[in-house]
Each structure stands twice: as C-alpha cells, then as structure tokens.
Amino acid sequence: MTPPASVLVIGCGLIGTSIALALREHGVDVHLDDTSRSNLELAVSRGAGSAEPVAAPDLVVVAVPPSGVVDTVSHVLSTWPDAVVTDVASVKTHLAARIAELPGSYRYVGSHPMAGSERAGPMAASARLFEGRPWAVTPMAGAGERSVRLIEAVAELVGAVPITMDAESHDRAVALVSHVPHVLSVLAAARLRDAPRSHLSLAGPGLRDVTRIAGSDTALWSDILRSNAGEVRALLEQVRADLEGVIASLGLDEPAVDGILESGRAGTRLIPGKHGERPIEFATVFVPIADHPGELSRLMAHTGESGVNIEDLRIDHELGRPVGLVEIAVLADRADVLVEALTARGWPAYR
Amino acid sequence: MTPPASVLVIGCGLIGTSIALALREHGVDVHLDDTSRSNLELAVSRGAGSAEPVAAPDLVVVAVPPSGVVDTVSHVLSTWPDAVVTDVASVKTHLAARIAELPGSYRYVGSHPMAGSERAGPMAASARLFEGRPWAVTPMAGAGERSVRLIEAVAELVGAVPITMDAESHDRAVALVSHVPHVLSVLAAARLRDAPRSHLSLAGPGLRDVTRIAGSDTALWSDILRSNAGEVRALLEQVRADLEGVIASLGLDEPAVDGILESGRAGTRLIPGKHGERPIEFATVFVPIADHPGELSRLMAHTGESGVNIEDLRIDHELGRPVGLVEIAVLADRADVLVEALTARGWPAYR
Numbered sequence: 210m211t212p213p214a215s216v217l218v219i220g221c222g223l224i225g226t227s228i229a230l231a232l233r234e235h236g237v238d239v240h241l242d243d244t245s246r247s248n249l250e251l252a253v254s255r256g257a258g259s260a261e262p263v264a265a266p267d268l269v270v271v272a273v274p275p276s277g278v279v280d281t282v283s284h285v286l287s288t289w290p291d292a293v294v295t296d297v298a299s300v301k302t303h304l305a306a307r308i309a310e311l312p313g314s315y316r317y318v319g320s321h322p323m324a325g326s327e328r329a330g331p332m333a334a335s336a337r338l339f340e341g342r343p344w345a346v347t348p349m350a351g352a353g354e355r356s357v358r359l360i361e362a363v364a365e366l367v368g369a370v371p372i373t374m375d376a377e378s379h380d381r382a383v384a385l386v387s388h389v390p391h392v393l394s395v396l397a398a399a400r401l402r403d404a405p406r407s408h409l410s411l412a413g414p415g416l417r418d419v420t421r422i423a424g425s426d427t428a429l430w431s432d433i434l435r436s437n438a439g440e441v442r443a444l445l446e447q448v449r450a451d452l453e454g455v456i457a458s459l460g461l462d463e464p465a466v467d468g469i470l471e472s473g474r475a476g477t478r479l480i481p482g483k484h485g486e487r488p489i490e491f492a493t494v495f496v497p498i499a500d501h502p503g504e505l506s507r508l509m510a511h512t513g514e515s516g517v518n519i520e521d522l523r524i525d526h527e528l529g530r531p532v533g534l535v536e537i538a539v540l541a542d543r544a545d546v547l548v549e550a551l552t553a554r555g556w557p558a559y560r
Numbered sequence: 561m562t563p564p565a566s567v568l569v570i571g572c573g574l575i576g577t578s579i580a581l582a583l584r585e586h587g588v589d590v591h592l593d594d595t596s597r598s599n600l601e602l603a604v605s606r607g608a609g610s611a612e613p614v615a616a617p618d619l620v621v622v623a624v625p626p627s628g629v630v631d632t633v634s635h636v637l638s639t640w641p642d643a644v645v646t647d648v649a650s651v652k653t654h655l656a657a658r659i660a661e662l663p664g665s666y667r668y669v670g671s672h673p674m675a676g677s678e679r680a681g682p683m684a685a686s687a688r689l690f691e692g693r694p695w696a697v698t699p700m701a702g703a704g705e706r707s708v709r710l711i712e713a714v715a716e717l718v719g720a721v722p723i724t725m726d727a728e729s730h731d732r733a734v735a736l737v738s739h740v741p742h743v744l745s746v747l748a749a750a751r752l753r754d755a756p757r758s759h760l761s762l763a764g765p766g767l768r769d770v771t772r773i774a775g776s777d778t779a780l781w782s783d784i785l786r787s788n789a790g791e792v793r794a795l796l797e798q799v800r801a802d803l804e805g806v807i808a809s810l811g812l813d814e815p816a817v818d819g820i821l822e823s824g825r826a827g828t829r830l831i832p833g834k835h836g837e838r839p840i841e842f843a844t845v846f847v848p849i850a851d852h853p854g855e856l857s858r859l860m861a862h863t864g865e866s867g868v869n870i871e872d873l874r875i876d877h878e879l880g881r882p883v884g885l886v887e888i889a890v891l892a893d894r895a896d897v898l899v900e901a902l903t904a905r906g907w908p909a910y911r
Contacts, residue, residue: 323764335910340848341885343762372761382759390748390770392806395824396799397741402827408733410723411694412831413674415773419741420831422766423824431818438810445807448747452803455743456796459789467782473746473774476753480763480771497691506864513857524873534692559686
C-alpha cells in the first residue's frame with residue numbers, strides 16, 4: 210500500500226502533532242487544523258505541517274478529544290468526499306455505532322495508537338512517539354478494504370505495529386490489558402492513604418511497580434473507564450469473584466489460595482515479551498552502585514563490553530543511603546557470563 | 561552499639577549465607593550450621609564462615625524456613641544462655657506469640673530483612689543483598705534493650721536500614737505494602753488466562769508493571785498469605801468494598817469512580833521516594849534506541865556528561881522491531897536540561 214500523499218490532521222495535541230511530525234519525516238504533505246489558535250501555531254512552529262487549507266486530502270486524522278470525535282468525523286466525511294478518515298480515541302465501540310449512521314461511513318476506520326507521554330500538547334509531541342508501539346486498527350463491518358490498508362500503512366510508516374481487530378474486540382482487549390489493571394493498581398494504592406507513615410517505610414519495588422499507573426491523571430482515567438464501562442464492569446465482576454475466593458480461603462486457613470496464585474503466574478507468562486515472541490526465560494543480575502551519574506555510565510560501558518544484551522534494566526530506589534541497586538534482566542543462559550564479566554571489572558554483581 | 565564479635569548463623573540459604581558473608585566482610589567471627597550438609601559445605605566454600613562448633617556466640621541468626629523457626633529458637637535459647645537470638649521470617653506475630661512462652665525469650669528479637677533474589681540457596685547469596693534495603697526489627701514487649709540495639713547494629717552493619725516496630729504493626733504493614741498488592745497483581749494477571757492472544761498484543765508497560773510480581777513463586781506466596789491471613793483478609797475486605805463502589809458507579813455511568821481514582825493517586829504519593837524523603841516530582845525523558853548493548857552504554861555516557869542524575873531508568877520492550885524505548889526518570893526541573901543535552905548529542909529524546 211502506498212502511503213497517503215497528503216494528510217490533514219485535525220487536533221494538534223500530543224497525538225495529532227506527533228503523527229504529523231512522523232509523517233513529515235517521510236515526505237508526506239501534512240496540513241493542520243485546531244480550534245485552539247495557539248496549539249495550531251505551536252504545531253506549525255515545530256514543523257508539523259502547514260496551517261493552509263487543503264483541497265483534497267487522501268487521509269484526515271481526527272485527533273480531537275473523544276467527546277468531539279463524532280461531530281468532527283461527520284464534518285470531514287461530508288466536506289471531503291474522497292478522503293479516508295480515522296480517529297485516535299482510546300475506546301471505539303460507542304463511537305463506531307454513531308459513525309456507522311453517517312453518510313460515507315465506509316471511508317471511516319478507527320485507530321488507537323497505544324502510545325502517550327506524561328505531558329500533553331504540541332510541545333510534548335515527538336515523531337518517535339509511536340516507534341515499536343501497538344496501533345490498533347478497528348474497521349467497522351462496512352469499511353472499504355482500501356481504507357483499512359491505508360490506515361495500516363500509516364501506522365507502519367510512523368513506526369508502529371498495526372493490529373487490526375473489530376471495535377468490540379478492541380474495547381474488550383483494552384479493558385483486559387489496560388483498564389482493569391489500572392483499577393487494580395488504584396485499589397492497591399488507595400489502601401495506603403490511611404496507613405501510618407512507618408508502615409510505608411517497609412515499601413519495596415513490588416509496591417512501586419503495582420501502584421505506578423495509579424499515579425496517572427484522574428480526569429483522563431475517569432473518562433476512559435466510563436466510556437468503556439460495560440467491558441470494564443464485566444471483567445471487574447470476574448475479579449470480584451476471584452477476590453471473594455481469596456478472602457474465603459484465607460478465612461479457612463486452607464491452600465485454596467494456590468489456585469488463583471497459579472492462574473496469576475500463568476497469566477503473566479502470556480504477556481508478549483520482546484519481539485512479540487513467546488515469553489522467554491530471563492534472569493536478573495543485581496549490581497549495587499554509588500548513586501551518581503558516572504557510576505551508571507561506567508556500569509553500562511562494562512556491560513556493553515561483556516557482549517551480553519540487556520533485555521530490561523531497573524534502578525531500585527533506596528532508603529537513606531548513597532547507593533542504588535541496578536537490576537539488569539538478561540537471557541537466563543547469559544546471566545552467569547554477565548556476573549563474571551562485571552565481577553572481573555570490580556563490580557559487586559550477583560544474581 | 562558495638563557489633564557482635566561472634567555470630568552463629570543457622571540455615572545457609574540465600575538470606576542466612578548473605579548475612580554471614582556481609583558480617584565476615586566486617587571482621588565478625590561467623591560460624592555456620594545447616595541440616596543440609598551440602599548447603600553448609602557450599603556456604604563454607606563461599607567464605608561465609610566456619611562449620612566448627614561455637615562455644616558462646618554473641619548472636620544467633622535463625623535463618624531456617626518459617627515452619628522450623630520456633631523449635632530452632634527454643635533450642636538456641638536453652639543451649640546458649642547468653643546469646644541474643646533473631647530470625648528472618650517474613651511474618652512475625654504468630655511466631656512471637658509462641659516464642660514469648662519460651663524460657664529466656666527476652667533474648668529474642670524478630671527480624672525481617674526486606675531483600676531477596678529470584679534464586680535461592682547459598683550460591684545465590686551476596687554480601688550486598690541488604691544494601692539500602694529496609695530491615696524490620698520487631699521486639700516483643702519483654703525484649704531486652706541491649707538485644708534490640710544489637711539487632712539494629714547488625715542490620716546497619718550489613719548495609720540495611722533498621723526500622724523498629726512491634727510484630728503486629730509489622731504484619732499489618734507488610735499486608736499493606738506487600739501481601740495485598742501481591743494479591744491484586746495476581747487478580748489482574750489471572751484475567752489474562754482466558755483472553756484471545758490477539759487481545760494481549762495490545763499490552764503495554766502498564767500491564768507489565770502491575771502484573772510483574774504475580775510471576776513469583778506460588779508455593780512461597782501461598783505460605784506467606786496464609787501465615788498473615790488475618791491482616792491480609794481485613795485489608796482485602798476493604799479492597800472489596802472499594803471494588804463494589806467502582807462496579808456500582810460504572811453501572812450508573814456517573815463520575816463516582818473519580819473518588820477512588822483520587823484516593824489511589826494520593827496513595828502513590830505517600831510511597832517513600834529516594835533517600836526516604838517526601839515524594840519528589842519526577843519527570844520522564846523518553847529516548848528510542850537501537851536494541852543492542854553498545855547503544856545503551858553510549859546513551860548512559862551522554863546522560864552522565866549532562867550532569868543530570870538518573871532517579872530511575874526503564875527499558876520498554878517493543879513489538880517486532882529492533883528498537884527499545886528507554887525511559888529515564890529525573891527530577892522534574894532537570895528534564896529539559898537532559899532533553900537538550902541528549903538532543904545536542906544526536907538522540908531523539910523527548911519528554
């Protein structure tokens with residue numbers, strides 16, 4: 210599929226401007242529009258495209274907030290009778306149902322680029338935002354084949370991995386891999402509120418991992434959860450049944466809790482690992498280091514020299530000491546090689 | 561408090577051998593014992609101490625599995641009438657109640673070093689295992705002041721941060737910061753089991769964070785949850801009430817879900833940050849890099865040259881592309897400095 214020659218991006222926030230920047234890098238003629246004059250000017254100043262009107266774009270990307278998507282898509286479908294249209298909202302079914310009733314809706318194909326940043330707006334945008342990220346493509350039943358291929362081509366062009374599924378599957382999938390885990394993270398974090406400060410001093414990296422996403426913007430998440438309420442509620446009812454089981458088995462002092470622990474462990478092994486392949490066995494090599502930038506840089510240099518590839522890397526925060534613990538995940542059969550190489554260079558590495 | 565001159569460590573697993581190795585580095589005379597001859601020999605071969613009997617140790621560290629703690633402490637209290645005794649079990653109240661009835665129990669002070677590794681046994685041990693980690697010290701009501709100070713001194717000697725609290729507070733604290741977050745991680749991961757593979761392809765770093773600890777050893781966690789069943793159940797009942805609230809508010813399509821989201825966000829801000837201080841505002845700088853070891857090393861070198869300290873660092877896995885996304889957490893007011901420094905050196909950094 211040839212990429213589009215000209216694209217109109219409506220909405221110059223983080224996602225819209227990032228798409229525009231990435232398309233420009235590949236020579237696409239990009240036009241921009243935004244109801245906010247200042248957003249539009251900032252996006253233009255970043256080189257994301259032109260604010261001049263466009264006669265006949267091949268593609269229009271509607272990157273406005275979810276509440277404005279249907280009206281904007283409607284306007285686009287009637288204004289440019291040959292353009293393919295996509296949006297970038299994170300929940301698709303309720304939008305698709307309303308868009309399906311619009312004339313020309315066969316030219317609409319939903320998108321959900323799974324990328325973001327802590328910051329919003331055109332100044333936070335980056336042509337690299339979608340690099341290696343999943344990009345859900347959600348055609349409706351009547352969508353034109355050419356339109357679907359065009360959106361997939363655009364996703365690939367900006368560096369993302371297109372994953373095509375219907376809107377209902379998408380909403381069920383994001384409830385499972387994003388919305389419900391978010392609620393569970395929030396439930397764990399909410400319990401901390403009434404705790405004595407001394408209890409929290411025992412917190413370790415596990416708590417920080419589980420609760421990290423609970424620190425996200427609450428207004429955004431309130432919108433997301435409510436717009437996917439049906440799917441989220443159905444899964445949370447299953448979670449509640451599992452939770453009842455755990456509570457009951459703890460009351461009976463019996464090993465019934467083992468079943469859910471096994472299910473959880475099995476679940477983690479289904480999460481795609483690197484390169485989209487089956488989960489691989491990793492091992493963690495631990496290296497305590499002094500807490501200043503030069504140390505980490507030296508450690509990385511020595512790790513590089515070892516020839517062992519780093520699959521993941523974390524720095525564990527510490528309590529009241531000028532030292533950090535670096536956790537380097539490597540393929541299980543390479544861990545001893547790395548420990549030996551680092552030990553030989555004077556690091557107190559262990560696994 | 562002067563550290564102990566001679567210590568007997570009973571149980572040469574990961575924790576016992578690591579304590580022994582750390583004490584040896586500080587010139588303490590360490591003796592070892594284990595019912596497993598091979599564990600004992602391995603620990604001795606690693607230089608963790610001597611297998612010769614000891615006449616009068618100042619301290620005995622009971623590092624046997626939880627089920628053997630009470631019998632071993634009883635034996636130690638009657639065999640060495642002047643020794644202080646500690647254990648390293650991760651749940652304290654049920655042990656303390658039984659140990660309180662033993663003669664000489666004023667010489668017992670519970671410990672829970674909050675450190676571990678994916679591997680078990682003496683070969684996985686490290687003198688650095690406790691570096692910067694919290695070490696809960698849990699004296700009973702009748703514990704001798706000298707005994708408590710000795711255990712705190714040992715925790716500091718091996719690099720840990722002693723945190724002294726009674727056994728009930730400890731068990732409530734670990735239920736809050738470790739056991740309940742573990743259950744919630746398991747509940748999120750368990751839902752993945754029945755999902756179509758294509759749904760999991762939309763998984764992002766948030767899911768991996770929330771579910772990481774659900775991949776832990778299930779037999780170990782079954783033991784932990786059951787030995788702290790009362791505290792865990794009480795908290796899980798509060799979680800269930802919060803979950804009911806979320807389910808109800810999603811059914812009503814009303815913004816009542818905002819309250820729990822705010823509670824969760826507030827909770828994350830109470831987790832101690834670096835140096836045990838109040839939470840600090842961090843910002844994340846994103847840098848896509850090629851997926852081979854030299855790249856990360858170059859990036860770290862350039863980050864080091866920028867003079868901006870790295871508070872945390874993650875490498876996000878990607879899908880089917882030879883690229884990784886490095887997330888560097890720095891103090892919020894230093895993020896722009898780092899982006900500029902990295903951009904000047906040719907990195908596509910953004911925040």
